[in-house]
Amino acid sequence: RQQEEPVAAGAPSTGKPAVTPESVINLDHGDPTMFEEFWRGTGSAAEIVIPGWQTMSYFSDVGNVCWFLEPGFDHEVRRLHRLVGNAAVDGYHVLVGTGSTQLFMAALYALSPPAGAGAGAPMSVVSTAPYYSSYPAVTDFLQSGLFRWAGDANSFKGDAYIELVCSPNNPDGTIREAVLSSESGNGIAVHDLAYYWPQYTPITKRADHDIMLFTVSKSTGHAGTRIGWALVKDRDVAKKMTKFIELNTIGVSKDSQLRAAKVLRAVSDAYELPEAREEHRLFDYGRRKMAERWSMLREAAAASGIFSLPDETSGHCNFAKETASTNPAFAWLRCDREDVEDCASFLRGHKILTRSGSQFGADPRYVRVSMLDRDDAYDIFVRRLASLK
Ligand code: PMP
Structure with missing residues (x-):
């Protein structure tokens, strides 16, 4: 066995290995x-230093529906959406998640009828094909009694459902709108707007859906920070989504939130501060x-x-x-x-x-x-x- 090199504490990994012309x-x-x-x-615009005694408490903002949300992150999320004009923030709750993946699961939990309620059939989760491959995988991996994957939205029959609308769509880049509309009011759309940023698509309108998911993974490229956010109109839905994260991971890394806030701040500063340089x-x-x-x-x-x-x-x-x-x-x-x-x-x-x-x-x-x-x-x-x- 080869002797492993000791890795210094705090030395970061580099992610995927470097490639050569022969590589896979x-x-x-x-x-x-x-x-x-x-x-x-x-330079240092997106850098942070966290002293040993900071970010130790579980709590961030005890008066907020999302009690583990760092106020600085909330502020920079709203500021960036106002700058870009891609989503409405006034009248919305901001929720933070460990990637938007956790918020997606939180939304499924929040929008499904509680176990034991009504007929007890799980809520159907649908999306128009081709749909993001994680949607079926994440929906069904714990075989929840609350919800289950029901496939392509275009062939779905029924009036109780969660429709996932990804726009621009992963995998094919198309701009999408919900295809189902529920007369009886038992259907609800979750808009995954991970790619609704100017590097990928023209920003043609300010989205103002009930639940919108975003992530630093695709907006700034910081996938390893594992921070996503949801903009949620309804207070009860926001509370249930927060409850899911509380039960799942007792909140979201404050260190990551602080870093994400600094990164978002650097993005907005580069457009808003008079001394900012164009290449930033x-x-x-x-x-x-x-x-x-x-x-x-x-x-x-x-x-x-x-x-x-x-x-x-x-x-x-x-x-x-x-x-x-x-x-x-x-x-x-x-x-x-x-x-x-x-x-x-x-x-x-x-x-x-x-x-x-x-x-x-x-x-x-x-x-x-x-x-x-x-x-x-x-x-x-x-x-x-x-x-x-
Ligand atoms: N939604 C879509 C459409 C995605 O493509 C991705 C990442 N591949 C995610 C959500 C998950 O993002 P995160 O890294 O924030 O969990």
């Missing part, structure tokens, strides 16, 4: 390491970078001739104040070769790991490819793709 390129997860380059350039504007950087990657990918697909991609769309972005194209965080890539029925295994044979369409309730001729990896991996990916015939 893993674009299965949406790991947002693309943003590292930007944050390396921002996250959304400008992200939009430029994503547009460049999409154009590389379209060229590679054209050079190969066996792949197709969703058409590029654009719209007026109220934040950028100009027409902007959509640059989804994932490419929904179709292999058009007649003899290839499973695109993910075809690409795996060429050392490119992607997620099969079948995991999103769709055709395995499609795969989802992360567009958010580091430059070196992305460059090898597009070169390999272009060479496939």
Whole structure:
């Protein structure tokens, strides 16, 4: 056995290993390491120091519905939404979660009738296919009696349901609205707006749905901080979601909230402070970078001739104040070769790991490819793709 190198306390890991031209390129997860380059350039703007005696209490704001919410994080969340104009915050409760994944589970818990109530059938959870592969996985993994996965919203029959609306959609980048509308009032939508930020899509309206989920994983790229937030209109729903997190993890890391607050503050400061430098504007950087990657990918697909991609769309972005194209965080890539029925295994044979369409309730001729990896991996990916015939 090899002797393990001692790791210094406080020395951070670097995430996925570095790649070489021969490496297997893993674009299965949406790991947002693309943003590292930007944050390396921002100096101390997003840095925090936490002395040993701080953030020790379980509690943050005992008068708030979300009693473990750091007020500084609440403040920066509201400030950023006001700056970007992507979501309404006035009249909303801000809830914090360990990633938006925990808030998604909290929403399922809060919106399902309590065990023992009524007929006792679990609440149906649906989303239009292709849907984010975690929705069925997370909904059913504990086989709850409160809710269960019921598949594609388009083929759902019934009036008691939770509809998950992801917009722009993971995996295919489309802009979506709820497809079900409940006359009887037993259906409710949860809007997952993880990608509703200017680097991915034009901001065309201020979203004001009942429950909206966001995450630093996709907005700033800090997936490892594990911080998400929900904007929730109804106080009782906000209380039940808070209860879920209380029972699940007794709150959310304050250290992470403080870091997330500082990161969001650095994003807003770069647009609002007069002395801010242009190269520190996250959304400008992200939009430029994503547009460049999409154009590389379209060229590679054209050079190969066996792949197709969703058409590029654009719209007026109220934040950028100009027409902007959509640059989804994932490419929904179709292999058009007649003899290839499973695109993910075809690409795996060429050392490119992607997620099969079948995991999103769709055709395995499609795969989802992360567009958010580091430059070196992305460059090898597009070169390999272009060479496939
Ligand atoms: N929603 C969507 C649509 C996502 O793509 C992701 C991350 N892949 C999440 C939620 C989860 O984000 P978090 O890291 O905040 O748990």
